[in-house]
Amino acid sequence: MVSRIQVLKYVGFVVGLAAKFVTGSIFVFNAYQDAIKTNFNYTQTEVELLASMLNVGLGIGFVPGIFYDRFGPTLTSGAGLIVSVPVYLLIWSTVKYTEFYSKRIWLMAIYFFLAGFGSVFTYMVALNTNVINFSSKHTGKIVGFLNAFFAGSPSVFATVYYNLFTTGDSTIAENQDFAGFMLFFAILYGIVNIFCMIFLRIYKDDVKDEDVFITSYKDKNGIVLDELTVAVNGNSKHHGDMEETDSDPGTNSQPYSMKQLMCNLNYHLFIWMFACASCVGVVYATNLTVTSKSVHLDKYNDKLTIIIPITNAIVSASIGIVSDIFKEKVPRLGIVIIGCGAFSISLVIVLLFADKYPLFIVATVFTGIGVGIIWSLCPTIMKELFSVEHLGRNWGTCLLLSAIVSFGAQEVFGLLYDEHVPEDMRNSCYGMNCVQEGYGVFVGVSVVGLILGAIILIRKRCCKRLSATDKMA
Incomplete structure (x- = not known):
């Protein structure tokens, strides 16, 4: 018979899925970035700054993580409500003062930073509460399904944007209702955070399964x-x-204490591996529509922008189940290394064949596979290697490093793109050469992530051999 506590856990899981779905909306930036660029006459470097600040806000996850560890899910959801709703209302209001904000990119950047920061409170509540509530033998599945909703939501939001917030030709920025889309997000964040405050609690069974x-x-x-x-x-x-x-x-x-964590070599290898891999995924996804426009494939934007989220969602849901079943035979780290390899393959394809629509799709699918693997398995690995007790702090610190690296990566991409913009063009560049240098840099970054993952796996295997030797002795 199902107990009341178990029912409440599953209700909390459903609410967590909804919360992750809404927070995934921050990755739909590529759908409306052209509207921002056109409305405010920003350069690509300035647009990359906004995308970077959105990601940096998400990356300050250690603050909501520590807040959650100390005050629990209810107050953390309340904090997310207080930050997210007002900031999306501010972004909604910017289109009424385009001349003012066109000269104050720094202020717009602060708004996007706060939008990302507010979302991570909701993200942490959904992730941490459900990881704590369910047995460790189900961690891969729980994190996988949560990430599937987080990953898949941009495809839904992109579809909503192109069908409900655009009129006529959706490739023309003037036809896009960017402001209405931001108001839509303000309402969603308000609703989902209220539901989190009501239904997300940490529940303990009378009989512990561990x-x-x-x-x-x-x-x-x-x-x-x-x-x-x-x-x-x-x-x-x-x-x-x-x-x-x-x-x-x-x-x-x-x-681990924070000092012990900072002195742990495996932790540093792990978070740098994640930072390298995730920044490649962020740069690719953010600049997907920039690339398609450069190679004259922007008429397919409504299709291209949903490939990564859909692939990501499918991979996330399946990889969690698979990794739980086969974790004794196939280490999760080994699967993460495969994910890093998927990024490298993707970048090589787009570097050489971005102007070929079928191959551009293949490259984008590989990116979705990589994103799905690392974002689903890395939180689980973090819990298994460094304890669930300070998961908010530990995973939040990892997100921070990822955001900092992604910030630099996106600015580099934007600068390399702007170098190829002709003087007589309105901040737009056409041709493969516009994006090849940027993607060339990130091929190297993806390979570094691959190497770091291999080092961790080798170290773990060496530790197992030493443990086996000690047992025999």
């Missing part, structure tokens, strides 16, 4: 080598001074 205990790894002289807090489902086995569990021997659920 027992937490302390175990020490000792050498044959009795000296403690490492002390781990391990969560098991009643399947621990004793071997001398060692505890062996059915969980991954490389999994450490011991809560």
